[in-house]
Amino acid sequence: MASWGRRSSGMVHHIKALSKVELRGKAGEMKGGWWRYPLQPGVASALVPRSWPCVNTMASLFLVQRFKSSLPQKQVEDDDDDDQDLDFPGGKVACTSEMKFISGSYDKRIPCYRVLGDDGELIKDGSDFEKVNKELAVKMYRDMVCLQIMDTFLYEAQRQGRISFYMTSFGEEAATISSAAALTKDDIILPQYREQGVLLWRGFTLQEIVNQCFGNKDDGGKGRQMPVHYGSSKHNFVTVSSPIATQLPQAAGMAYSLKMDKKDACVVAFIGDGGTSEGDFHAGLNFAAVMEAPVIFVCRNNGWAISTPTSDQFRSDGVVVKGQAYGIPSIRVDGTDALAVYSAIRAARNMAINEQRPVLVESLAYRVGHHSTSDDSTKYRSLSEIEHWKTGRDPLLKAIQVAEGTEKPPLTELFTDVYDLPPSNLVEQEKLLRQTVNKYPHDFPSDVSLH
Amino acid sequence: MGLRNIIGRRLGLGLVRRRKPFSTATCDGDGNGNAKSINLYSAINQALHIALETDNRAFVFGEDVSFGGVFRCTTGLADRFGKARVFNTPLCEQGIVGFGIGLAAMGNRAIAEIQFADYIYPAFDQIVNEAAKFRYRSGNQFNCGGLTIRAPYGAVGHGGHYHSQSPEAFFCHVPGIKVVIPRSPRQAKGLLLSCIRDPNPVVFFEPKWLYRLAVEEVPEHDYMLPLSEAEVIRQGSDITLVGWGAQLSVMEQACNEAEKDGISCELIDLKTLLPWDKETVEASVRKTGRVLISHEAPVTGGFGAEISASIVERCFLRLEAPVARVCGLDTPFPLVFEPFYMPTKNKILDAIKATVNY
Numbered sequence: 001m002a003s004w005g006r007r008s009s010g011m012v013h014h015i016k017a018l019s020k021v022e023l024r025g026k027a028g029e030m031k032g033g034w035w036r037y038p039l040q041p042g043v044a045s046a047l048v049p050r051s052w053p054c055v056n057t058m059a060s061l062f063l064v065q066r067f068k069s070s071l072p073q074k075q076v077e078d079d080d081d082d083d084q085d086l087d088f089p090g091g092k093v094a095c096t097s098e099m100k101f102i103s104g105s106y107d108k109r110i111p112c113y114r115v116l117g118d119d120g121e122l123i124k125d126g127s128d129f130e131k132v133n134k135e136l137a138v139k140m141y142r143d144m145v146c147l148q149i150m151d152t153f154l155y156e157a158q159r160q161g162r163i164s165f166y167m168t169s170f171g172e173e174a175a176t177i178s179s180a181a182a183l184t185k186d187d188i189i190l191p192q193y194r195e196q197g198v199l200l201w202r203g204f205t206l207q208e209i210v211n212q213c214f215g216n217k218d219d220g221g222k223g224r225q226m227p228v229h230y231g232s233s234k235h236n237f238v239t240v241s242s243p244i245a246t247q248l249p250q251a252a253g254m255a256y257s258l259k260m261d262k263k264d265a266c267v268v269a270f271i272g273d274g275g276t277s278e279g280d281f282h283a284g285l286n287f288a289a290v291m292e293a294p295v296i297f298v299c300r301n302n303g304w305a306i307s308t309p310t311s312d313q314f315r316s317d318g319v320v321v322k323g324q325a326y327g328i329p330s331i332r333v334d335g336t337d338a339l340a341v342y343s344a345i346r347a348a349r350n351m352a353i354n355e356q357r358p359v360l361v362e363s364l365a366y367r368v369g370h371h372s373t374s375d376d377s378t379k380y381r382s383l384s385e386i387e388h389w390k391t392g393r394d395p396l397l398k399a400i401q402v403a404e405g406t407e408k409p410p411l412t413e414l415f416t417d418v419y420d421l422p423p424s425n426l427v428e429q430e431k432l433l434r435q436t437v438n439k440y441p442h443d444f445p446s447d448v449s450l451h
Numbered sequence: 452m453g454l455r456n457i458i459g460r461r462l463g464l465g466l467v468r469r470r471k472p473f474s475t476a477t478c479d480g481d482g483n484g485n486a487k488s489i490n491l492y493s494a495i496n497q498a499l500h501i502a503l504e505t506d507n508r509a510f511v512f513g514e515d516v517s518f519g520g521v522f523r524c525t526t527g528l529a530d531r532f533g534k535a536r537v538f539n540t541p542l543c544e545q546g547i548v549g550f551g552i553g554l555a556a557m558g559n560r561a562i563a564e565i566q567f568a569d570y571i572y573p574a575f576d577q578i579v580n581e582a583a584k585f586r587y588r589s590g591n592q593f594n595c596g597g598l599t600i601r602a603p604y605g606a607v608g609h610g611g612h613y614h615s616q617s618p619e620a621f622f623c624h625v626p627g628i629k630v631v632i633p634r635s636p637r638q639a640k641g642l643l644l645s646c647i648r649d650p651n652p653v654v655f656f657e658p659k660w661l662y663r664l665a666v667e668e669v670p671e672h673d674y675m676l677p678l679s680e681a682e683v684i685r686q687g688s689d690i691t692l693v694g695w696g697a698q699l700s701v702m703e704q705a706c707n708e709a710e711k712d713g714i715s716c717e718l719i720d721l722k723t724l725l726p727w728d729k730e731t732v733e734a735s736v737r738k739t740g741r742v743l744i745s746h747e748a749p750v751t752g753g754f755g756a757e758i759s760a761s762i763v764e765r766c767f768l769r770l771e772a773p774v775a776r777v778c779g780l781d782t783p784f785p786l787v788f789e790p791f792y793m794p795t796k797n798k799i800l801d802a803i804k805a806t807v808n809y
Contacts (some may be wrong), residue, residue, distance in 0.1 A: 126774070221590040225588050249545065249548075249577070250552045250556065252546075257554070258557075280549060283543045283546030287540065287543070287546045
């Protein structure tokens with residue numbers, strides 16, 4: 001509004017120069033009927049031509065009133081706006097006479113923070129990460145393996161008709177478990193539905209998980225919800241609910257309460273890539289930012305919302321860029337890299353609590369499994385794609401693949417180490433054997449080299 | 452101006468209240484302490500002041516509440532209790548309610564304002580799927596009982612589609628929340644304090660038409676009125692009328708006119724719509740044998756349908772006439788046609804007569 005006022009008063013000058021216009025104190029039309037005068041005399045006038053978007057006199061009156069309430073800092077001397085600052089509600093803004101649209105995306109995608117290479121070794125050039133001690137690392141590894149095995153069993157249990165439903169977290173084990181490892185037990189978790197890793201880390205037992213899946217009398221939720229809708233006040237893990245993203249504005253409220261208590265704790269709210277399209281994502285992030293609430297929003301971008309790939313979900317550079325729209329610092333991290341996730345969440349937690357503000361973490365970790373037991377993902381993606389991601393960053397399967405593809409030891413090794421040095425009978429036997437192998441190569445396996 | 456005084460006085464004196472022992476109230480709003488003649492928004496303002504002063508974990512938030520609110524219900528709160536406890540939120544109802552649920556889940560009293568009931572729908576998911584089920588789905592490990600959502604509802608004379616709605620029926624269909632609607636300033640203060648202190652999430656609809664128009668003697672002290680207890684505000688023997696909120700004053704006028712024709716009307720203020728006090732209504736219908744329900748909301752699927760079905764279930768053989776409903780039309784709330792849309796005094800009067808003469 002103020003800028004319209006400015007522009008208009010610039011026009012006053014311009015028009016005055018062009019024609020001898022008298023600014024009258026009451027409504028009236030100039031000869032020729034082109035201009036309308038504002039009704040208010042004595043206020044910095046804004047001539048509003050009929051072609052202006054805001055055409056009628058009452059609106060221009062409104063314009064004038066608004067203009068009055070946010071007066072310019074200095075009068076316009078000429079039409080060049082380049083040195084002008086706009087003192088607008090929300091803060092000063094420099095003006096420019098270059099009309100430039102911000103592009104919908106940066107030239108380069110936001111890079112993904114990663115500490116371990118595909119080979120499981122630290123990437124060189126001084127990786128920036130927080131070290132974990134052996135005890136922590138072992139627990140992380142053990143819990144990831146336990147999670148994967150548990151998921152396998154419970155998926156099978158559903159297939160056998162023993163439980164009605166299940167959701168696995170294959171491929172995303174590091175994302176949840178490392179996040180949990182980086183937090184304290186006082187940090188409150190608001191899950192979406194694929195964060196059983198966090199529960200396991202915190203000490204929720206396998207029995208408790210399975211009780212919830214069966215909905216028996218020992219289920220903490222008293223058998224009211226479908227499997228994987230677990231919750232535990234003892235572990236500061238708020239009960240899962242099916243609607244997507246509803247937990248995000250709730251996270252802002254819970255974090256505000258922590259803020260009031262000045263607690264050394266934060267709220268960690270999980271969401272998937274699909275969930276960021278929900279209105280509650282916008283509501284949650286905006287509220288957390290405005291209320292300056294200590295929330296870490298962790299988006300598990302696993303590439304799919306059931307059968308919907310991220311290309312059908314948003315046109316932004318993933319989720320990490322959305323944080324800036326709310327004034328929220330954000331990072332993109334490799335969700336299969338346990339050390340990177342750990343470091344990022346630790347840093348996010350420090351920021352959230354020390355600066356009392358929300359932080360957004362986008363974790364990239366492909367969803368290897370189906371969305372749930374009600375889904376057959378081969379219907380919308382190729383087996384080879386699944387295989388690629390399954391083995392791509394999975395150390396055990398990768399090791400098997402590598403091992404499988406590796407040659408056997410050379411033939412020489414058949415004869416070494418019987419003694420410290422081969423005696424003459426073995427030297428002769430090797431010579432004879434090699435002649436036989438050359439004569440009948442098909443009798444012998446091809447993956448033993450003859451060197 | 453004159454009309455305002457008349458309506459004000461009518462509400463102040465015309466409501467005959469039958470004394471009834473209250474189960475949870477510290478006092479029924481009569482008696483002890485000073486009482487001042489104030490309007491509805493002031494009564495609500497008093498309740499909010501008391502709520503914040505008696506519980507330092509109570510918060511008031513919503514759009515524009517900081518400067519006092521568009522209906523002045525939150526005047527003075529921010530100055531007195533500070534910006535950390537009384538604050539504006541972004542313009543986002545789902546955020547307001549979601550945030551309130553989170554705050555309440557941490558044991559706080561979260562008093563959320565939705566600027567007009569007409570705008571509550573973006574928050575419907577949070578209310579129905581989250582607030583209402585928070586305790587149940589967690590096996591009582593978590594709850595958001597400290598949440599109270601206040602919203603102005605109902606006709607205001609010139610509100611049209613989006614400043615006049617009565618959406619109470621949508622919420623009465625949700626196990627897990629309570630729905631409360633006061634008829635007057637004194638009722639509003641006591642009921643609102645009960646809602647805030649009730650360990651369940653509550654939606655509190657305030658009849659906006661009465662914000663300024665209704666003036667009543669309201670005790671200045673802290674008092675609560677019980678939820679889920681209907682009140683017989685006028686005794687009668689020929690027909691039972693059931694209503695809530697602003698509509699009661701219209702119904703009362705109809706009762707007065709009917710009396711001139713020798714029809715004795717019993718008028719009940721339901722007060723809490725969910726869970727509602729079936730016993731009081733049933734006892735009255737057993738006495739009169741006839742019942743008429745009136746609400747501004749459209750007749751089809753309105754809460755009157757629930758009351759009707761329930762009464763027929765429980766009092767079938769006692770009924771002398773079909774259950775009558777005098778309600779809004781099945782149209783969006785119109786602007787210039789508002790006088791035609793509304794369940795007016797004469798529409799109610801005609802229905803009373805038709806029912807009595809059935």
